Amino acid sequence: MMNMNEVATKAVACPHCGENASVPLPDGETEVKVRQSIAAFGEHTTITCSRDHTYWEYFC
Ligand SMILES: [Zn+2]
Numbered sequence: 111m112m113n114m115n116e117v118a119t120k121a122v123a124c125p126h127c128g129e130n131a132s133v134p135l136p137d138g139e140t141e142v143k144v145r146q147s148i149a150a151f152g153e154h155t156t157i158t159c160s161r162d163h164t165y166w167e168y169f170c
Pocket residue numbers: 124125126127128129159160161162163
């Protein structure tokens with residue numbers, strides 16, 4: 111188990127332009143998938159890259 115004070119992050123790339131972003135992970139072993147559209151299920155986070163593209167990160 112990781113130190114609870116430490117927030118795990120994962121580097122993801124914007125599907126539109128490839129810009130890297132660092133997103134928080136709810137736990138260190140969660141797999142992350144990036145999508146360009148929103149789905150009605152699953153836990154997800156909205157990400158906006160520095161070029162104003164919006165995409166969604168899903169935790170599997
Ligand atoms: Zn982008």
